[in-house]
Amino acid sequence: MRFLIRTFFRGVRLILTPFMLIGERVSRPRGVERDPADQAQIDEQTRHLALYHFPACPFCIKARRAMQRLSLDIELRNAQATGPWREELQNEGGRLQVPCLRIEEDDGSVRWLYESDAIIRYLRERFDPAQTEAPQAADSQTRS
Numbered sequence: 001m002r003f004l005i006r007t008f009f010r011g012v013r014l015i016l017t018p019f020m021l022i023g024e025r026v027s028r029p030r031g032v033e034r035d036p037a038d039q040a041q042i043d044e045q046t047r048h049l050a051l052y053h054f055p056a057c058p059f060c061i062k063a064r065r066a067m068q069r070l071s072l073d074i075e076l077r078n079a080q081a082t083g084p085w086r087e088e089l090q091n092e093g094g095r096l097q098v099p100c101l102r103i104e105e106d107d108g109s110v111r112w113l114y115e116s117d118a119i120i121r122y123l124r125e126r127f128d129p130a131q132t133e134a135p136q137a138a139d140s141q142t143r144s
Contacts, residue, residue: 017056024061031071032129039071042127046074048104051119052089054080059116063099066120070127074101 034042051067051074053060067074077085079098090096093112101113101122113119124131 013056020056020058020061024064029065029069031068034071034129042071043073045127046072050075050077050102052077052079052085052093052100052102053098054078057098060099063101063116063119066123070123072123072127077102 049072051060051063053064053076055078064076077089079086079089079096079100086096089098089100092110093100093102093114095114097114099114099116099119101119103111103113103122105111113122
């Protein structure tokens, strides 16, 4: 019975995968437009980030769309196939679960952030211009 269930879901995945990937490419969100100097600074900060993902995972697609929406150039590491990224995710991250954002801190320590909603929240708090402008606007209102 387990074999039948596993075969059924592999078949469903095999059929849906191309549609999910095409849908992601066709409906790409427009990215945030920043001043070139600001974008260069953000690109430098994202050099310390890497997203471990499976190409057709719906939660990974959700995280990648948020990255596109915020115009973030984060390295994508496909952990689906057996290889160095999969081993690194399992050995260093502690579990084979995607999406997972590898965050290298300024002090050299590494933090592994799992769950698409947590990853998106982190990216918005750190890189969303609307999030960074909101505290400045609140400060100017309290001063007047």
